Amino acid sequence: MALKKGYAAQHCSLARTLELVGERWTMLVVRDAFYGVRRFSDFQAHLDVPRAVLSARLGTLTEAGILEKRRYEQAPPRDEYVLTERGRQLWPALYALLAWGEAHASGSRPVRRYFLHQACGCRLDPAGGCPECGLGTVPPGDIEVHPGPGADHPDRQDPVSRAMLRPHRLLEPLDTVPTGSGAAEQQRNSR
Amino acid sequence: MALKKGYAAQHCSLARTLELVGERWTMLVVRDAFYGVRRFSDFQAHLDVPRAVLSARLGTLTEAGILEKRRYEQAPPRDEYVLTERGRQLWPALYALLAWGEAHASGSRPVRRYFLHQACGCRLDPAGGCPECGLGTVPPGDIEVHPGPGADHPDRQDPVSRAMLRPHRLLEPLDTVPTGSGAAEQQRNSR
DNA sequence: ACCGCTGGTTCGGTGAATGAACCATGGAGG
């Protein structure tokens, strides 16, 4: 958001937080990072955000220590952005916003995604805890995302959206190119 | 944020939430509402936000059912904005962002405010629960705000900031004009 | 030599945020 003057004058933690993650698109980038999106083009395809803005947001988040830019391939230089520990600690805030939206801003639409505690398989409560295990906060690495009734939307047919239709663990890399059984590896190599 | 096109295309609860509360200044307005700020001029004095923007934000929040506009005085018509139940349910998200900022974006500054569970007097844990009572989430009405070491800042000497230096309960109206013991009522009448 | 993919940067146009000024209502004081 870079509130040139307004926020800077505020000495509140919230204001400083919003200076980092309160800008347009930033939280959606972080959300996608939790869902396992890692590459520039995947963020771009899924969020449909102008590339310049995406570039700026990834830069800001990396500078703030929320994402880390890693070269995962040398031959053709390929980079990926992954959440740092600091970034992963944004999960409670992210989940709280998401849960509020589910309860108050969904307009009777069917639920799009379930969040399940991987250990016991039950749905997270609105506070992000596991009612079964008595955990107050389930860490994102122990959460599985499953598609709900409203998951498959006729718009959003890009590979990333389709990859998100399959159940997967938070933070684990999203497999963008899965055709049939076990074809992922072949595909990845053949590109 | 009114993401004209980008967010609208997203069918995610987070995107819809951010359309409401993700705009610049909006979360700070909500935070102040939790702290007990209710009047237009008090929001303006404390946040130092352009009046036009504040007007727009209060309008959006009222329309979204997060705040309610109430006439609290007829004679000279005076209005106040108070959180609705829907607005109060934003507390977990707000606290999570605040706690993250305290942990990761405070740059070794002394803590500005403590949040105490009113029933037992102990500080809230990072998840917004009470470690003593075993409560997963303490509702905002049961939370007391106390000034921390970094509370009194030489800037921000407006009446609202000074009022926030005194311990008070969340959601209860902030007493902006308290001079000495029990003088509040006299002051309010003499204006 | 040419094409395509990834990961960007650059650029002109548009819409939102900003700060300052102005306005309307309704006391209070003289």
Next chain:
DNA sequence: CCTCCATGGTTCATTCACCGAACCAGCGGT
């Protein structure tokens, strides 16, 4: 009656961030 002040706004010119489209660079494949 006239003026002053407080509250709660609105209007307006300027500035700034976002937008979409185009362009570019490194590398691989054919």
